[in-house]
Amino acid sequence: MFHPDTQFLIDHWTGLARAASVRGGIPARSTLNPETLGRRLPRAFVADWRDGQALLRLAGTGLEAFYRRSLSGESLTALWSPASAGMVEASLAQAVREARPVVIVGQAPGEPPVPVELVVAPLRGPVGRPHQILGL
Numbered sequence: 001m002f003h004p005d006t007q008f009l010i011d012h013w014t015g016l017a018r019a020a021s022v023r024g025g026i027p028a029r030s031t032l033n034p035e036t037l038g039r040r041l042p043r044a045f046v047a048d049w050r051d052g053q054a055l056l057r058l059a060g061t062g063l064e065a066f067y068r069r070s071l072s073g074e075s076l077t078a079l080w081s082p083a084s085a086g087m088v089e090a091s092l093a094q095a096v097r098e099a100r101p102v103v104i105v106g107q108a109p110g111e112p113p114v115p116v117e118l119v120v121a122p123l124r125g126p127v128g129r130p131h132q133i134l135g136l
């Protein structure tokens with residue numbers, strides 16, 4: 001059973017993916033209205049997907065407060081403990097390859113490490129390829 005916010009994002013993304021205009025099963029970034037995330041917005045992020053890497057473009061204020069710094073431009077895998085980084089990379093690639101949300105459970109750095117549940121889902125760009133990752 002997922003956290004209710006994880007399930008919300010899965011359901012919301014799936015609804016966007018079912019639109020008649022969707023190609024390849026991945027909704028366009030332009031169809032995502034951030035206001036729809038409501039109280040979840042401070043914990044949401046959008047990462048650019050390039051060459052198998054996710055670099056944060058936008059990170060919610062709650063995420064930046066948790067990490068105590070601006071996250072724009074950072075690799076998404078850098079926010080996880082080294083033991084979890086490989087799993088995160090594989091999960092991001094799976095979400096893009098399979099055109100679906102993927103839930104990741106791992107540990108964020110800290111003393112002690114903090115368990116985190118994260119859902120990631122691909123978004124299509126103007127040229128029709130997956131070019132961003134939505135996460136919560």
